[in-house]
Amino acid sequence: MRRAEQAVQDFLLPALPLARVAWLRRVVYPFVLLDVLWIVTDPIPHGDVPPSLYRGLLVRSLLHLPVPSHYSVRVLLVVIVVSAVVAATGRLPRLAGYVCAVGMLDWVSNAFAYSKVDHDHFALVVALFVLPTVGPARAADVDVRSTRAGWALRMTQVAAVAVYFLSANAKMRFGGWGWANGATLIWALTRRPHGIGPWVGSHPALTHGLQWVVLVAEFCSPVLLWLRGRALYAALLFWAGFHLSTYLLLQIHFLPLVVCLLAFLPLERLSRPARPRPAATARPREASAEPSSAR
Amino acid sequence: MQGRLGPYAVLWRLAVTAGVVTTVCLGTWVGDDGWWPFAPMSQYAFSVRNDGVVGSLGMDALTVDGDLVRVPLSKERIGIERAEIEGQAARFVRRPELLQDIAVLHSRRLPREPAYAVIYLRNTSTRILTGDSTVTTLAMWRVVDPRNPRPSGLPGGGP
Numbered sequence: 524m525r526r527a528e529q530a531v532q533d534f535l536l537p538a539l540p541l542a543r544v545a546w547l548r549r550v551v552y553p554f555v556l557l558d559v560l561w562i563v564t565d566p567i568p569h570g571d572v573p574p575s576l577y578r579g580l581l582v583r584s585l586l587h588l589p590v591p592s593h594y595s596v597r598v599l600l601v602v603i604v605v606s607a608v609v610a611a612t613g614r615l616p617r618l619a620g621y622v623c624a625v626g627m628l629d630w631v632s633n634a635f636a637y638s639k640v641d642h643d644h645f646a647l648v649v650a651l652f653v654l655p656t657v658g659p660a661r662a663a664d665v666d667v668r669s670t671r672a673g674w675a676l677r678m679t680q681v682a683a684v685a686v687y688f689l690s691a692n693a694k695m696r697f698g699g700w701g702w703a704n705g706a707t708l709i710w711a712l713t714r715r716p717h718g719i720g721p722w723v724g725s726h727p728a729l730t731h732g733l734q735w736v737v738l739v740a741e742f743c744s745p746v747l748l749w750l751r752g753r754a755l756y757a758a759l760l761f762w763a764g765f766h767l768s769t770y771l772l773l774q775i776h777f778l779p780l781v782v783c784l785l786a787f788l789p790l791e792r793l794s795r796p797a798r799p800r801p802a803a804t805a806r807p808r809e810a811s812a813e814p815s816s817a818r
Numbered sequence: 819m820q821g822r823l824g825p826y827a828v829l830w831r832l833a834v835t836a837g838v839v840t841t842v843c844l845g846t847w848v849g850d851d852g853w854w855p856f857a858p859m860s861q862y863a864f865s866v867r868n869d870g871v872v873g874s875l876g877m878d879a880l881t882v883d884g885d886l887v888r889v890p891l892s893k894e895r896i897g898i899e900r901a902e903i904e905g906q907a908a909r910f911v912r913r914p915e916l917l918q919d920i921a922v923l924h925s926r927r928l929p930r931e932p933a934y935a936v937i938y939l940r941n942t943s944t945r946i947l948t949g950d951s952t953v954t955t956l957a958m959w960r961v962v963d964p965r966n967p968r969p970s971g972l973p974g975g976g977p
Contacts, residue, residue, distance in 0.1 A: 531832070532828065532832075535831070535832065535835055536823065536828065536831065564893060564894075565893045565899070568893050568894075568896075568897030568898070568927065569897065569898075571897050571923060571926045571927055572897055572898055572919075572923055573919040573922050573923065573969040573970070574969075574973075574974045575916060575919050575969065575970055575971070575972040575973065575974055576898065576902075576906065576916070576919055576923075576974065577974035577975075578905075578906070578974065578975045579852075579974065579975065580851075580852055580854050581852045581853060581854075582854065582855065590974065628855075631855075632854060632855075635851075635854050637898060637902040637905070637906075638851075638901075638902050638904075638905025638906045639899060639901040639902045639904075639905050640851040640854050640857050641861060642857065642858075642859040642860070642861055643861075644855065645842065645855050645856075645859075648855050649838065649855075656831075670822060670823050671823065671827075674831045674835075678834075678835065678838070681835070681838075681839065682838070682842075685839070685842050685843075685859075686859055689842065689843065689845075689846040689858075689859040690859040690861075690863065692843075692846050692847065692859070693846050693858045693859045693860040693863040694862075694863045696846065696847065696858070696860075696863070697858070697860055697863040697864050697865075698863050698864050698865035699865055701865060702863070702865045704868075705865040705866050705867060705868065706866040706867060706868045706870060706946055707862055707864065707865060707866045708862075709866070709868075709872075709946055710866040710870075710872050710946075711862060713872045713944060713946070714872065714874055727868060
């Protein structure tokens with residue numbers, strides 16, 4: 524029993540370098556600025572939309588978040604920008620981080636409260652709520668390992684994987700087992716023609732092949748949580764390529780999810796760039812009882 | 819090693835992990851969009867038959883100047899997107915007076931454009947196999963006081 528408990532703790536609360544959290548904050552909080560100023564900009568015009576078109580969300584009702592108005596969305600924007608700038612500098616990591624997280628929950632739920640709900644922000648919202656729990660973290664803390672940091676990074680990884688894995692589940696729930704052999708991609712390319720999209724859409728066999736690749740990859744995505752080294756980098760490269768191709772074909776980028784994939788990378792190495800190895804000096808090898816492959 | 823966690827700190831982290839993972843899974847397995855951020859990961863999850871039809875909603879408007887124009891459904895222009903209108907299409911068909919609020923939104927966001935006198939909600943159906951398109955008018959509304967439209971006053975909705 525104790526071994527099982529220990530295994531769960533090792534998996535969900537690994538001791539990871541604080542520097543990785545510091546670097547992730549340096550990416551995530553500036554990305555929040557990009558998000559509110561250039562990507563999810565709907566909340567500002569939503570402030571002018573008559574309340575009859577507001578549909579709300581359960582989370583907004585539970586938190587008593589008001590129907591957006593012309594002024595409230597602008598005040599919220601300032602709060603998010605200020606908190607994200609402060610959090611990005613590493614100052615007041617808990618206060619600024621939580622203000623930014625709650626602000627983004629209000630902002631993104633506003634964007635989705637008018638009957639169009641995307642699933643590209645789940646991992647980012649999770650990351651914004653768990654990063655403040657780590658407390659202070661400096662890029663110089665390369666050798667300081669922390670289970671606080673490990674849990675926050677693991678939660679961000681789990682949330683990113685959940686988006687992929689549950690996307691495949693949703694395809695089975697809403698589209699059925701015939702989803703991959705259907706015309707969903709053609710449907711999307713017809714509605715959002717861009718670049719080589721119309722050419723791809725005119726080849727049904729190709730679209731079926733692409734749909735199978737996506738479906739299988741999404742179902743297999745939990746393996747990301749166990750991969751290491753080159754296999755992990757190859758898997759992350761695959762997903763980056765997938766998001767790039769959806770952007771080129773459909774102008775859909777999923778950048779909020781892509782940013783969270785950085786939690787898988789050893790970002791702490793940015794604090795200590797790899798130095799060239801010193802020239803090897805001839806040294807007699809010591810005798811060993813074991814073959815070298817076993818060491 | 820810094821920040822080794824005590825039993826309470828470990829416990830609440832494990833509880834949060836279990837809560838988030840369980841809720842997000844339930845959201846996709848049995849939930850709906852109202853559950854966001856735990857809503858189903860359902861973008862492009864529906865199935866379309868290979869010999870099916872692609873539907874695309876749009877709005878047209880007759881201006882007070884007598885011109886028929888396309889209503890610019892985007893967050894940058896009128897302030898609401900086509901997908902948001904599609905998500906509420908059944909409401910527009912059931913209560914066409916909701917289109918009055920599109921006129922209000924247009925007057926707020928694009929006041930220099932000619933006001934809308936009549937607004938049409940239309941669907942363009944395109945057959946995948948042949949590419950043939952058919953346009954159907956789903957709802958129509960004569961705007962009350964087009965140059966100074968007032969909101970319909972219809973209630974919004976909960977999730």
